Amino acid sequence: MAPNTAAFFTGVQAPLEVRPADSPKPGPTEVVVNAKAVAINPVDYAMQLMGPNVFKWLNPPCVFGEDVAGEVCEVGSAVTKVKVGDRVAGLTNTAFQHEVVVKDHLLIPIPASLPYSNAAVIPLGLSVAVKGLFHKDFLNLKFPSLNAKPTGETILIWGASTSVGSNAVQLAAAAGYEVITTASPANFELAKQLGASQVFDYNSPTIKEDLIAAFKGKKTPGAFCNGGPAPPTHPPVIAACKAVLQVTEGRKFLALTMATPPGEMPEGFSSKFVSQLEGDEELASAIFGEYLPQALAAGKYMPTPKAQVVGHGLESIQGAMDTLKKGVSATKFVVTL
Ligand SMILES: NC(=O)c1ccc[n+]([C@@H]2O[C@H](COP(=O)([O-])OP(=O)(O)OC[C@H]3O[C@@H](n4cnc5c(N)ncnc54)[C@H](OP(=O)(O)O)[C@@H]3O)[C@@H](O)[C@H]2O)c1
Structure with a gap:
């Protein structure tokens, strides 16, 4: 060399x-x-x-x-x-x-x-998705597998067309969760291919109301709160994620991929900034070393x-x-x- x-x-x-x-x-x-x-x-x-x-x-x-x-x-x-x-x-x-x-x-x-x-x-998008979804200090979801059974829970994953979000949608769907997500209309089809059941336009003036309606009667493990790279666009994303959790049954937790403070939280709500996987050897090995190689080889991960x-x-x-x-x-x- x-x-x-x-x-x-x-x-x-x-x-x-x-x-x-x-x-x-x-x-x-x-x-x-x-x-x-x-x-x-x-x-x-x-x-x-x-x-x-x-x-x-x-x-x-x-x-x-x-x-x-x-x-x-x-x-x-x-x-x-x-x-x-x-x-x-x-x-x-x-x-x-x-x-x-x-x-x-x-x-x-x-x-x-x-x-x-x-x-x-x-790797980077995957690592943030893995930490936010599966780490016990974050959403603590069940792990993905090639034949996961439905969990009966629905998760909001904001930003399906981002690097982080596109991995998060695939992983959560492969773990048996129904995924509702957001993207621009040009990426709706992509979001569905990744495994989302429903996708909404984050630029729509009625995005919050649309999501609240979609989550009616759903049980959720929390929200994966992941806007795009521009910090000024983050506060409305956080507000909409909180609004959805307020009307759903389940955990009131936001996994925040964005380094934007979450603002005032309703009683009983919590949030945590998702850093990359680093020393989380057991979790990283389970996804990077076991699930993903199998899923890629089987053509079940994009x-x-x-x-x-x-x-x-x-x-x-x-x-x-x-x-x-x-x-x-x-x-x-x-x-x-
Ligand atoms: N915690 C960490 O260690 C870490 C590491 C990497 C990234 N991040 C954070 O994770 C987030 C995503 O980063 P990334 O690298 O994955 O981004 P990216 O792939 O560079 O983002 C590009 C995408 O952002 C989407 N987007 C823009 N504004 C949006 C909004 N308001 N809501 C939903 N989607 C929006 C666009 O979607 P459309 O084209 O569909 O409009 C575009 O496809 C950022 O906030 C970033 O700071 C955190």
């Missing part, structure tokens, strides 16, 4: 610099992935714009990037899940380089039929949102981040390496 190269973040608002980098060594429970594709997320341009004052762990010059897909090229001494040569996608925080370290519980073994560019869209390859080589990442600031619909930008 050629010597490692990385796209370095050197300081607030400075363009990424592509240059040689040390080859990383895996710890006992880590692997090194020879990256074939990386995906670009809104948090990447946010880190570049705001730097260490907001994202405290950044210490430039350093490398960021969350989503990688590629071939395992080195494994730590305690790794049993994968071997050298295996095809994987993974969640990390240093993806924008050729040799990427990933913890073994955050690896997704992928089938030969799934192109790396499609697999790269999965890598979402759809990948749009916008360039090749680390030099393309800066342009991809700049273009992503303009927004996307049900799409994730991918750079192949």
Whole structure:
């Protein structure tokens, strides 16, 4: 393999610099992935714009990037899940380089039929969805399986066409929950394909009333409150999720993917900000390591949102981040390496 190269973040608002980098060594429970594709997320341009004052762990010059897909090229001494040569996608925080370290519980073994560019869209969106839906401190739902029985409960998952929401809809449906969701009309069909029973236009002036009517008589485990990337649009999303829980039987809990304070909560309500999966090894292994590889191989999980390859080589990442600031619909930008 050629010597490692990385796209370095050197300081607030400075363009990424592509240059040689040390080859990383895996710890006992880590692997090194020879990256074939990386995906670009809104948090990447946010880190570049705001730097260490907001994202405290950044210490430039350093490398960021969350989503990688590629071939395992080195494994730590305690790794049993994968071997050298295996095809994987993974969640990390240093993806924008050729040799990427990933913890073994955050690896997704992928089938030969799934192109790396499609697999790269999965890890970050999946991780937030998994934490919010299944972690015991959040919605604590039953786990997904290839033949889940209906639970009899209905969950509101806001934002079916977002990266996070599109994974959440699929996972909750595969766990046996009825899913009611929101999206723009152009993405209604997609939301249904992901497993939603009903989908409503979040831009409609009657969205709150529409959802309240749809949830009439339903029992719910809470709401997955997940708006788009623009913070000013978040308060009405939170208000509508609260309004739905107020008229339904069940748990009054909001899993908030957005870093927007939930505002005043009605009595008996609670909420919690959903961070990424990190140290949650048991939960991550159950979904990343067990459920998802089976579901992908069986054609029962759609890598979402759809990948749009916008360039090749680390030099393309800066342009991809700049273009992503303009927004996307049900799409994730991918750079192949
Ligand atoms: N907690 C974490 O660690 C973490 C990590 C990643 C993301 N997030 C958060 O999760 C949310 C989703 O992020 P993402 O990366 O998944 O987004 P994304 O895929 O970049 O979002 C693009 C989508 O947002 C949708 N959208 C825009 N405004 C919306 C609204 N008011 N309601 C519903 N959908 C809306 C658009 O839908 P249409 O095209 O259908 O209009 C578009 O498809 C954001 O708030 C983000 O900050 C949190």
